[in-house]
Amino acid sequence: MTVMGTETATRAVRLPDDMPGTAANFAPPAFILSFANRDDLADAVMRSGWRPIAARRADGAPARFLASGASIAVVDGRLDFPESIEAMRSLNGPAQTNHAALLALVPDAAAVTLEAAYDAGATHVLAPPFDQDVLGIHLRFAARHADRLAGSRLAAHAVEAPHDSWRWHPGAGYGGGTVIVAPGPNLASDTSPRAMLRRLDAPGRRAAIEALRRIRATGRPTAFAHDAADGRRLVHHLTIADGTDVVFGQIEELTSGPRAEPRGDALTGLADGTGARAWIAGRLADAAEPGCVVMIVGINRFDMLNAAFGRSVGDSLLQGVARRIERLAANDRAGQRMIARLASSEFLVGMAAPAGPDDARFLAGQIAESIARPFAAGEHVVTLGCRIGIAASAAGDRASADLLRRASAALAEAMAADGDAIRMLESAGEAVAERDARLEIDLRRALARDEIDILFQPQVDITSNAVTGVEALARWHHPVLGELGAATLFSVAERSDYLAALSGHVQRKALAMAAAWPELLAKLRLAVNVTAADMVRPDFAATLLAAADEAGFARSRLTVEVTESGLIEDLRAAAGLLAELRAGGVRVAIDDFGTGYSSLAYLKSLPLDYLKIDRRMSQDITGTTRDRVVVQSVIGMAKSLGLSVIAEGVETARQLELLAAQGCNSYQGFLCAPPLDMAALTRLVTRWQRR
Incomplete structure (x- = not known):
């Protein structure tokens, strides 16, 4: 077997039953994934009677879980629940296949949180506050679940040592004592720690000594990693037996086969610009299938x-962005993808042929959506945005610099533009306008093909904690690019002078769907968005009121939400239109207050019922x-001024607490739920009422 990158011969000698620490060392393994509290959680799991195999990164988690032999996987989502x-x-499939339990540590016990964990595959959940005893009991529940599924699998683990493990009985210093290497129940060989450490390379030796110092000083589980002589990457998970000084190590292989290409960026572990340029050059020169498409992801306002x-928070955010991009862009086929960090807050994703612009555009949309979800960095919850520039290689391309230059130009256009966060240059001769023109044509067909769907995001009354209404949000199910959000959809419509037609379609469809809701939802208010194109139509108020009547939806349950951009051209005309809607029984709100001009004249001059503060302001309350x-x-x-206040984009309980203390009336955001279809909305309201 291999230990610390060396081969050792085996000899059949069984460990004595009375050896100090034997029972603790052969305790059943538990796999732990915790992005921020790995060592603390591993310590708690060990004290509860399990041998922790702990990881901080989700990369390769299924393979690491399977290699651990554990029948319990613990995923800590208390700080970064979306991740x-x-x-x-990713662990759900391996856990099912191996009859294992999946214990989720969730940030709260809200119904939507538990539902999300259930949908992701969790068999057990635990929400704070909890102590060591409560965690231990939940691990025992999870173990019983796995034991029943697998037929006393844990009992087998309790008498069988791990296949790649070692035990150190310390003597004087870090070179004294004895190291025993054990595959299965048989001992392999014993040697001195000094001799074992000499077999490591210099970085691995330093890492091992520091890990041993940590565990002897604190008694808490820890780990160190090193490169083996054959190119593999090994990590040693260390625990210490209660009441003894015996250190136990279990070895996990992180990589197999030839060693991966070296990474150039120390902060994120990704390749650097040099590696990215080399990869592009290699793809362009590929004789079998030359060509590639690259995207550059730029984080907004990172400075x-x-x-x-x-x-330190900035570095943590960049690492989080890198991990999310890796999860979405990684590819099993060697050399087919490149992920690199180019500059302070710019990342590159390269896709080798036969991947093309449509594949890149789809992946870019997924990356943009993933980065938009909140990040936990220390004590802060931070929301990021990004812009993405895409360029595809052309037949005559020979240098990586040309392709990178076009991708950078596309990113610059994306950074300068409003609306869609993604810009594409497929070749030197294709303008962005050509791609946009295609989307404009597709949009006109989308209405006829019923590709525009409506989702509903709940609005919750803070005082009663009841779901009292929803906002209707459009989604475009593009046949090639997949799901496109409202920002892309309305940006394309505005460029094509199709905004009024699209807005009317969305409003009518939302009203028709809401009118057909089951009795459980029949008292909810419906909020629809009104665009600048709507505001300049002299017959808009009459048309919208007639649409509500035709659908059979009560006007008294309808709210129109108008953004500041729809008001700035003619404030007097806007006031007249909103007054007509209010006279017809509809309520009126200013949407996204705080993103545009935020003129106090709006609040003073317009007939309003609600003010909706923008998601950034909701998040600033904890800043x-x-x-x-x-x-x-x-x-x-x-x-x-007598206006009710709705907070958008509320993501955390702390944000809600502070907003409520300032007199905010209602909120919407992922703390309650993302935008939902009707079936999911019905389930959520049912659970909410039971609470």
Whole structure:
């Protein structure tokens, strides 16, 4: 067998039953994935009677779980729940196949949180607050579940040592004592720690010594990794037996076969610009199937985030972005994908032929959506945005610099433009306008093909904690690019002078769907968005009221939400239109307040019922003192004018607590639920009422 990159001969000698630490060392393994609390959680799991195999990164988690031999996988989602959901989904298949339990540590016990964990494959959940004893009991529940499925599999683990493991009985210093290497129940060989350490390369030796110092000082599980002589990457998971100084190590192989290409970026572990350019050059020169498409992902306003939160938080965010891009862009076929960090906040994703522009556009949409989900960085919850530029190689391309230059130009266009966050240049001769023109043609066909769907995001009354309404949000199910959000959809419509037609279609469809809701949803309010194109139509108010009547939806349950951009051209005309809608029984809200001009004249001059503060303001409530003062002032001003306040984009319980303290009336956001179809909305309201 291989230990620390060396081969050892085996000899059949069984460990004595009375050897100190034997029972603890042969305890059943438990696989742990925790993005921020690995060592603390591993310590708690060990003290509960399991041998922890712990990881901080989700990359390769299914393979690592299978290699651990564990019948329990613990996924810690208390700090980054969206990432933990993705990790649970990746572990669900291996867990089912191997009759294992999947215990999710979730941030709260809200119904939507538990539902998300259930849908991702969790068999057990545990929400804070909990202590060591409660965690131990939940692990025992999970073990019983796995034991029943697998036929006493845990009992077998309890008497059988891991296949790649070692035990250190310390003597003087880190070179004294004895190391025993054990495959299965048989001992392999014993040697001195000093001799074992000499077999490691210099970085591995330093890592091993530091890990041994940590575990002897704290008694808590830890790990170290090193490169074996044959090119494999090995990690040693260390535990210490209660009441003894015996250190037990289990070895996990992270890579197999030839060693992967070296990574050039120390912060993220990705390739650097040099590696990216070499990969592009190789794809362009490929004799069998030359060509590739590359995208550059730029994080919005990252310099401001660094200044606001500090370098350490910024570095943590970049690492989080890198991991999310890796999960989406990784490919099993060697050399087919390249993921690199080019600059401070720019990442490259390369896709080798036969992948083309449509594949890149689809992947770019997934990446943009993933990065838009909140990140946990230390004590902060930070929301990021990104812009993406895409360029495809052309027949005459020979240099990687040409392709990178076009991708950079596409990114610059994306950064400068409103609306769609993705820009594409397929070749030197194709303008972005040509691609946009295709989408404009597709949009006109989309209405006829019924590709535009409506989802509903719940709005919750803060005082009663009841779901009282929903906002209708459009989604475009593009036959090639997949699901496109409202921002892309309405941006294409605005360029094609098709905005009024699309807006009317979405409003009528939302009204018809809401009118057909089951009795459980029959009292919910429906909010529909009104665009700038709607505001300039002299017959718009009459048309919308007639559409509600025709659908059989009560006007008293309808709210129109108009953005600031729809008001700035003619405030007097806007006031007249909104007054006509209110006279017809409809309520009126200013949407996304705080993103545009935010003119106080709107609040003073317009007939309004609600003010909806933008998601960034909702998240600023937990930011700096200055951020909080701005949000508090906006809410106080609205309340003094007799307006109800709805907060958008509420993601955390802390945000909700502070918004409620300032007098906010309602909220919507992922803390309650993402946009839902009718079936999912019905289930959510049912659970909410039971609470």
